[in-house]
Amino acid sequence: MKTLSAALVAATAALAFSVTAQAEPDGEAIYNQACMACHMTGAAGAPIKGDAEAWEPRLEKGIEILYTHSIEGFNAMPPKGGNLSLSDEEVKASVDFMVSAVE
Ligand code: HEC
Numbered sequence: 001m002k003t004l005s006a007a008l009v010a011a012t013a014a015l016a017f018s019v020t021a022q023a024e025p026d027g028e029a030i031y032n033q034a035c036m037a038c039h040m041t042g043a044a045g046a047p048i049k050g051d052a053e054a055w056e057p058r059l060e061k062g063i064e065i066l067y068t069h070s071i072e073g074f075n076a077m078p079p080k081g082g083n084l085s086l087s088d089e090e091v092k093a094s095v096d097f098m099v100s101a102v103e
Pocket residue numbers: 030031034035036037038039043044045046047058061065066067069070074075076077078080081082091094095098
């Protein structure tokens with residue numbers, strides 16, 4: 001019986017860990033998958049990640065506006081980078097990742 005409850009504790013801990021990992025989306029992975037095509041090359045006039053001059057006027061709008069524009073779209077910037085299966089939280093994490101390079 002002791003072995004069984006130890007196994008249960010381990011299983012519960014593993015489950016709790018995977019739930020936590022999901023609650024915090026990996027902004028870098030999402031950027032690489034959904035944003036890099038434009039934001040690394042500057043395609044269609046996208047501000048390039050790490051280009052402080054391009055990001056300065058955007059950061060001045062405030063991060064909430066940048067989240068909204070990323071989720072709903074903004075001019076040539078497609079909603080969620082065109083990847084509508086991303087959750088709002090995942091898009092925000094990728095914005096945070098992109099912006100962290102110039103903050
Ligand atoms: C198809 C190309 C494309 C993809 C893919 C793309 N973007 Fe963009 N993004 C743009 C363009 C173009 C702009 C500039 C829009 C403008 O300023 O008129 C932009 C602007 C932005 C801005 C600045 C908005 C503002 O208010 O100044 C943010 C933040 C942003 N993108 C985040 C993202 C994120 C996060 C992803 C991935 C989930 C992503 N983009 C994917 C093309 C893209």
